[in-house]
Amino acid sequence: MANVLLSFLGTNKYLQCNYYYNDKKIENVHYVQEAIVKIFCSKWGKGDSIIIFVTDEAYKANWIKGTSYENKEINGLEKVLYEFAYDKSIEVKAVPISGGKSDREIWGIFDAVINSVNLGDEITVDITHAFRAIPMLAVVMINYLQMVKNVSFKGLYYGAIESLGMIQDIAKKDIKDRNAPIIDLNSFIYLMQFSNSVYNFMQYGDANELSTLALDTVKPILKEKQGKDEISQKIRQIAEHLKAITKNFAYCRGKDIIKFNYAKLYQDIQDLKGAFDGELLPLKPFQPLLDNMLHKLEPFKEYDDVINAKKGIVAAQWCLEHNLIQQSITILQESLITLICMKHKMDYENLKKRELIAKALNTINFEKRGKSISDASQNKELEPLLSDQFVLSLDETYNALTQIRNDINHANFRKDNKKPEDIYREINDILNKVREIVKS
Known part of the structure; x- marks a missing residue:
């Protein structure tokens, strides 16, 4: 070098x-x-x-x-x-x-x-x-x-x-x-870099480059002002949080997704919009790009730090829109299990409870097709799940996600394989159905 x-x-x-x-x-x-x-x-x-x-x-x-x-x-x-x-x-x-x-x-x-x-x-x-x-x-x-x-x-x-x-x-x-x-004239280069990084965030849902650029920009300002510059601190915090949530989506970090305080991040960006100091010239390119970030985070703005499985549904939609197809399927299917866990006051982090719910959904789907799971009738823990209308309303959706998930995980080496555009359309249809079920 x-x-x-x-x-x-x-x-x-x-x-x-x-x-x-x-x-x-x-x-x-x-x-x-x-x-x-x-x-x-x-x-x-x-x-x-x-x-x-x-x-x-x-x-x-x-x-x-x-x-x-x-x-x-x-x-x-x-x-x-x-x-x-x-x-x-x-x-x-x-x-x-x-x-x-x-x-x-x-x-x-x-x-x-x-x-x-x-x-x-x-x-x-x-x-x-x-x-x-x-x-x-x-x-x-x-x-x-x-x-x-x-x-x-x-x-x-x-x-x-x-x-x-x-x-x-x-x-x-x-x-x-x-x-x-x-x-x-460095600001003009930073403007182009910021534009590219925001494009990546808007188009692909990847905030890594945007976060790195924002952090690199505020470091010398915070060093000069001994960490006391409020705007630079806010930008650093927003950059770190944007990077965190997009990584959570990319790596299917379900527990982190449903715990994150999206409402605070949205409000922090809104607060930052009108707070720029004219002396902080290196940060000027960041200011007009905030509206783009707010638009992107609009679906999350009502979700605060309360643990809520519905955050996973919104995250699944985000992933689909940014071509993170496998992540969208995985997050959505696991969010359905988390929703049922919370409705039945089960520990959503308990693997056995999650497996029990998956078994209940599969049992309902099997019975609708005239089949049965051998030990299902003897499992007393399944009874409240098998009679719950909310669970009954999700079995077809859950099964459809399983089929798509298997198709992708087996890399198209299955008899019942689908075209990419059909997979996208089916996931979008499933998301619409899930939103309607959750609303009711």
Whole structure:
């Protein structure tokens, strides 16, 4: 895993100025890259790289040697970077690119950048002198590299010398007054990452990426404020809870599903919506995404910390909607047993009691088909279950789930196998029936 700086060299005659970032200031530099490496790459070493993308024009104008705004000959960026990198054994190289004047040339730039980065690298990107569509392309490329090459994104920066005014006016200022900020553009990358993670949550019911991103974002804020920032604490709590419930669904954690306080999570998200502090800029992308989360959790909002088997039915619907088919079947069938346990004041965690209820449901179904289970009539514990209208109303549903569950668990190697779309439709129909039975 190496550190890599990606930057672009322009063709202009650069004016000497001072660049600053937070409390760090690099004085008397012509090239923003000199300030960038001294601020962000000072602890790099062997194996790390500074990669500058250059057009033919930029190579001739500023790489080997340069000309200042005052038309004086100055060192090219190559020598400036080598002077910084030599003692640290950091590799410095120029990568040729085209001018980006057509789709083909833009894709050529894309390939040049992508091919300069290796699997697992940690990348920092400077777009100060990126031209035409490259700044927008840089954001896309960072996202692409994170997915395809598993890179870690460290920062996206822009040296804003134009914030001081027109170049001819800046040139009239004394050098001590030419102080240009390096702007942190990381929020735009976080926005894309948040968007992707919320999409995964909305589409697939997986909050793992969203939770990780939210936690990574609030960690430095909580560290800086010694854990006393209320909004960051709330986001951390929501992120951990979202991750917990979606894991419960994915791994069929029935006992945890029926105990979880969904109403509190829903209320916490509502409370967070209007509570953002304007100073917490890294968290801004999180704010407009809260409505999406609330919409997704709407079916759960009435269920508090009281143990309730109906939570399992809602969870089964969630799983079906997010293509967690086997989980949907398992959670729904086990929730039916839990419902009956609670109605008959049985310990729903007692395996023997659960097996007894399953036997009662199977017995009812067998008898309806003119068959019998040999010892059922002699089992006194079954009697109250076999005469309960609620249990009687669920036997066909339970049996249908058993058939689908067996079909999936045996990987379609059964005579009575079903098409995927038929399985989905049957589960949805069963869920609708169960909701009606439970309501009555």
